[in-house]
Structures are given as C-alpha cells and as structure tokens.
Amino acid sequence: MKLPVFECDGGFIMVSWDKFDEGIEWYSKHMGWKCADVILSPLGKKAFFPLPDGGQVTLKSFESKFDHFKQEDGFEGHIRLGFRLADLEANYAYFQKHDIEVSEITELPNGIRTFDFYGFENTRITATEDSRKDGLYPDSRLIGFGYTRIGVTNLDNAIPWYEDIIGMKKKVDQELPYGYSRMDVKLSKYGAEAVKKEYIDDVWLEPIPQGSKVEKSNPSVRTYFYVKPELFRSTHQLLAEKGIETSKTAGEPEKGFAGFHFFDPDGNRLNVWSYPIF
Structure with missing residues (x-):
C-alpha cells in the first residue's frame, strides 16, 4: 500500500496550559490579530486567529497526556513554518x-528578505517579506503564511526522501553559496481556498x-499536513512499517479528528492532522 500525498494545511503555535490566556493577549497585541473563537476541546485549549491575507493560525495548549502535544525540551530544530509581513523595516x-x-x-536565494523573532514564551517565528501587500493591513504584522523551510544535512538524500514519503516534487534546484532545493507541495482543500492562490506554497530544503x-526537534511553531480520515x-x-519514528495518535480517529507526528532523517518534526471536510 502506498502512502498518500501529504497536503500542506497551515500550522499551530503552541502555548503552555497555564499561560494560554496570556498567549492570546500577546498575539492579539503584537501581531494585530483578532481572535475569532476560543474552545476547550478533548485535546486541550485552542484559539483561532484568521490571518488578514488568508488562512488561519491555531493557538494550541501543550498537553502532557498526549505524546503529540507534550512540551518536552522545546528544541526548535531546523524546520520553519514561515509567515509573511508587508513592511519589513516597520x-x-x-x-x-x-x-x-x-x-x-x-x-x-530568491532575493526575499527574512528574519526570526522570538514571541511569547520565547517561541521562534520566521518572517518573510511580501512587499506586494505593503499598506493593505496597517494594523497587522504577520499577514499570512509564507515558505516552509526545512534544514537538512544532505540535500541529495533529503530530496528523494521528501518525494517518496511526503509526495513533494522538486521544482527548482540552484547552485548557490549554500545551495537549496525548492519543492512543490500540495495544499489542502481549505488551505487552497483560504489563500486565494496567493499562498507561497513551496517548501524549501x-x-x-x-x-x-x-x-x-519539538518546535512551538508547527507545520501541519492533512490526510483524509x-x-x-x-x-x-x-x-x-517503513522504519520512520512516529508518535502515538492523539484524538479520536474513529470520529475523523486525530493527529500524530513523525521525524525525517535529520530529526525535523512533521505533523499530521485529519478532520472531515464538509
């Protein structure tokens, strides 16, 4: 049986249980986001922040009873779920x-400027410039999702692994001072609708x-991939069965809502989520 093609589906920002309300306040204040809803689910606390330029970020509490949501040592690692901002200097x-x-x-490598900043509870967040949107969202800082970047030790080994396991396709391969490979990734249904074809949907190795x-790694900012229930x-x-280290599942697979994570050969954590599409 063949693995499905994993569909890029946005991401979570993890926050400790005891400081969840503080986290909502911090991201509301400093990102200029408006919280659409807060719920207490069987998997813990969630707050939903629609992004001004499409898509939605979920703020999620760490949960010690689920492997998939444990805080552990918090090593951020070398995988980055990027976010776009319009005016980099400002x-x-x-x-x-x-x-x-x-x-x-x-x-x-494509000339786009980027930097990291460290948010609530010292969470590393990667910002990339999207000057096309300058002036459109003056009250917001991070306006939408950007490139997902994955650091690997050997590109020649990583490219076929991501093609075989995740279903990505090599899009561009350029020889630059440090080299990189640009990979095409499929978007989930809701992801593709939300971003109106303006999502920067490539993954960079x-x-x-x-x-x-x-x-x-156990990053607080987590890239998620969708698979059908x-x-x-x-x-x-x-x-x-392929010998890839995976976590136990969290949630209720029998009801169509569940998640888990696994690791690439360099320890990058890849998260999977499943939910019914209506």
Missing part, C-alpha cells in the same frame, strides 16, 4: 521597540548551518 522596528528579540535580517545541533490509521501504520 515591523522589525516594532519588535525592537517592544523588546522582542530579533535575529539579523538575511536574504533568501536547505542545508543546516555547519556546527549546528542536529537531533529530534479514512487514510489516517493506514498512514500511521505505513510510516512505522
């Missing part, structure tokens, strides 16, 4: 003014900087 200045730690601004720590259990089983 937002960079805002973070500095409010004592929010930022990295240096760097330039990606890029070399991990020399000397960096390489081990299993009827394929959820078989997908979990097939990954395990």
